[in-house]
Amino acid sequence: MNKYRIYINENTLFLTDTLPEQSNQLQQLDLQLFDFLTFYKNLDKGSKNQYVLLTEDPKAVYKTIKKNCMLIKAAGGLVRNADNEYLFIFRNKKWDLPKGKVEKGEKMKDAALREVEEECGVKILTIGDKLCKTFHVYEIGNKIVLKKTNWYDMTVKGVPKLIPQKEEGITKAAWFGKDELKPLLENTYLLIFDVLAAGKLF
Known part of the structure; x- marks a missing residue:
């Protein structure tokens, strides 16, 4: 389909x-x-x-x-640690996954790696295949933006300490197990459900 x-x-x-x-x-x-x-x-x-x-x-x-829209390309990751916990960030009063805009000439996968490492202060150990892509529409000024985001499966070594990138508006970065996700999912974006489903979290 x-x-x-x-x-x-x-x-x-x-x-x-x-x-x-x-x-x-x-x-x-x-x-x-x-x-x-x-x-x-x-x-x-x-x-x-x-x-x-x-x-x-x-x-x-x-x-x-x-x-009909201004296209913005972004890339991010669903990051798992050695304890099978997943990395979430808190930004704009919602739980989210780390992601960011692709720079000119940059490959989507490279952008995903860079953005996750910058936003959370971690070193990615492995980056796998693309899990899925998501699309959402919003406005910047008087322009209608279509953001296309590629999401990748990632891992880190051990359970590293996270350093949220405050200048990007990220107030928290934390690890959560599968059984701890319910309160986060009550305060997140619809497209995050697509990424988690692609990562087989439910």
């Missing part, structure tokens, strides 16, 4: 060639009438709705959306 999942605050827009199983919970949009900028402008940013756009070519629709 070819699909994209784009998050806009607490709303989700699915671009798919096959209706998801929970399609009764989704509001289906008319492909012929769909215009992303109109959809975005009229969207209640405080709502928590799920929309689906059924199309034979989700990639083509995604490319059209991308043309």
Whole structure:
């Protein structure tokens, strides 16, 4: 199944060639009438709705959306220590995973490694394959931004002390076991669930 999942605050827009199983919970949009900028402008940013756009070519629709936005590429990691705990950061009053923007000419994987090490003061031991990619839309000034983030599986040696990068607004960095994630997941972003699912944490 070819699909994209784009998050806009607490709303989700699915671009798919096959209706998801929970399609009764989704509001289906008319492909012929769909215009992303109109959809975005009229969207209640405080709502928590799920929309689906059924199309034979989700990639083509995604490319059209991308043309209407300023694209920012980012990369980050799901980092595991020797005690099978995972690295989370606290920034902008929410729990998150370390990530950051890809610099010009930089490879996504290299950016993921650099950003995790900078944001948390750790040395990454291994970086594996890409777990998944996530998409979310937000505004900077009067520009609509589409952020595409590649996420990678990473490990560190032992259980290193973490040093949160305060100048990046990170107030905490901490290790959590799988059984300690529930309170974090009550105060995180929807796309983090995709990364954790790709990492088989649930």
